[in-house]
Amino acid sequence: xxxxxxxxxxxxxxxxxxxxxxxDLTYECKHKASTSPKGILRFLMKWTPKAHPQIKKIExxxxxxxxxxTYHKNLAIKVATILKKDYQHKESxxxxxxxEFQDSHIVEGRYDKYSLDQKIGEGAYAVVNKAFCYxxxxxxxxxxxxxNVSEENYDKIRREIQILFIVDFxxxxxxxxxxETKDSIFIIMEFIxxxxxxxAIVSQGRFTEPQTKRVLMDVLLGLTYxxxxxxxxxxxxxxxxxxxxxxxIWKIADFGSAVLCTQNGCELTGFEGTLQxxxxxxxxxxxxxxxxxxxxMGVLCYVTLSGYFPWxxxxxxxxxxxxxxxxxxxxxxxxFDTISNDAKEYMKRLxxxxxxxRCNILTAKSDHWITHSV
Numbered sequence: 001x002x003x004x005x006x007x008x009x010x011x012x013x014x015x016x017x018x019x020x021x022x023x024d025l026t027y028e029c030k031h032k033a034s035t036s037p038k039g040i041l042r043f044l045m046k047w048t049p050k051a052h053p054q055i056k057k058i059e060x061x062x063x064x065x066x067x068x069x070t071y072h073k074n075l076a077i078k079v080a081t082i083l084k085k086d087y088q089h090k091e092s093x094x095x096x097x098x099x100e101f102q103d104s105h106i107v108e109g110r111y112d113k114y115s116l117d118q119k120i121g122e123g124a125y126a127v128v129n130k131a132f133c134y135x136x137x138x139x140x141x142x143x144x145x146x147x148n149v150s151e152e153n154y155d156k157i158r159r160e161i162q163i164l165f166i167v168d169f170x171x172x173x174x175x176x177x178x179x180e181t182k183d184s185i186f187i188i189m190e191f192i193x194x195x196x197x198x199x200a201i202v203s204q205g206r207f208t209e210p211q212t213k214r215v216l217m218d219v220l221l222g223l224t225y226x227x228x229x230x231x232x233x234x235x236x237x238x239x240x241x242x243x244x245x246x247x248x249i250w251k252i253a254d255f256g257s258a259v260l261c262t263q264n265g266c267e268l269t270g271f272e273g274t275l276q277x278x279x280x281x282x283x284x285x286x287x288x289x290x291x292x293x294x295x296x297m298g299v300l301c302y303v304t305l306s307g308y309f310p311w312x313x314x315x316x317x318x319x320x321x322x323x324x325x326x327x328x329x330x331x332x333x334x335x336f337d338t339i340s341n342d343a344k345e346y347m348k349r350l351x352x353x354x355x356x357x358r359c360n361i362l363t364a365k366s367d368h369w370i371t372h373s374v
Contacts, residue, residue, distance in 0.1 A: 114132065117132060140189065141188075141191045145185045159259065167255070171250065172226065192253070193244070197239070202307075212305050215304060216300070218249050227293070227361050231261070232258060232259050232268060233257070235273045267288075269288075283323065293361075346367055346370065
């Protein structure tokens with residue numbers, strides 16, 4: 001749900017559910033007017049998908065002096081009311097989408113309600129398998145991540161699941177469920193049948209302008225939704241753009257590098273993403289913004305139209321130097337000989353080195369070149 005500010009109470013500790021097994025919100029609070037370290041009050045709020053949070057249990061810290069039980073129960077009811085109003089407001093704004101939880105589909109690491117078909121992807125700490133649901137015979141994608149990873153990677157897994165609980169948009173891949181066992185965390189997602197954009201580019205060589213505009217518009221629609229929801233993807237690239245043949249649209253996938261902005265703004269840190277698609281400010285500044293996704297869209301456009309990167313260099317250091325050089329983008333021959341000037345100017349606006357001058361998501365989506373004959 002997201003941590004809340006509760007009047008008269010200072011949040012001492014907050015834990016949020018990240019799986020279908022753990023569905024409770026835990027708040028440890030103390031009254032703001034109290035200067036004593038005593039008086040810790042713990043609220044354990046039961047989180048029911050598609051319903052309002054209800055108070056499950058109230059526990060009083062043993063060091064509380066003569067706790068007024070009636071007062072604390074009334075206070076807990078007020079907290080529940082705040083949570084309920086916050087949920088209703090954000091649900092009406094499309095900020096929450098919590099799928100219905102089913103009984104555990106995965107027990108002790110076994111896929112007891114799915115028939116595994118084949119491995120379709122693998123990353124540094126995750127494997128993605130195609131599977132079929134025994135009950136519906138429909139395909140799904142199951143992402144398995146081991147829990148015996150570094151604390152940093154485990155935090156990323158938790159963050160990815162929290163973001164996937166929120167994401168609910170046609171141009172973004174949806175999570176159907178998630179289950180955590182002793183050894184693994186499983187994310188069950190919709191299966192997208194048409195493969196990724198990289199495979200399509202490799203197969204075709206390069207896309208025509210109309211084909212590229214169709215891809216970009218779908219991705220920009222998804223990216224607009226994410227940015228409006230406060231989510232920065234941080235790893236937009238062809239491998240993470242999937243083709244839904246059934247619906248005839250392209251979808252953004254893989255939220256492993258994504259981050260949810262705070263209410264105080266969106267100043268991000270951290271070296272996340274894929275080198276060739278990273279914006280220069282990721283290398284040069286301590287903080288960056290949502291504008292990094294726009295830069296990645298510029299690289300995506302260049303690669304889709306030509307089959308090549310706009311950067312020179314063979315090593316990571318040489319590629320990074322090329323990205324941060326502020327040199328004009330070169331449109332090589334013969335790949336760009338037949339590409340329109342409007343397309344080239346569009347890429348220049350996306351690949352503006354200064355993030356404050358780079359076009360924003362609305363400008364990128366409404367540009368004459370991309371809207372013409374899409």
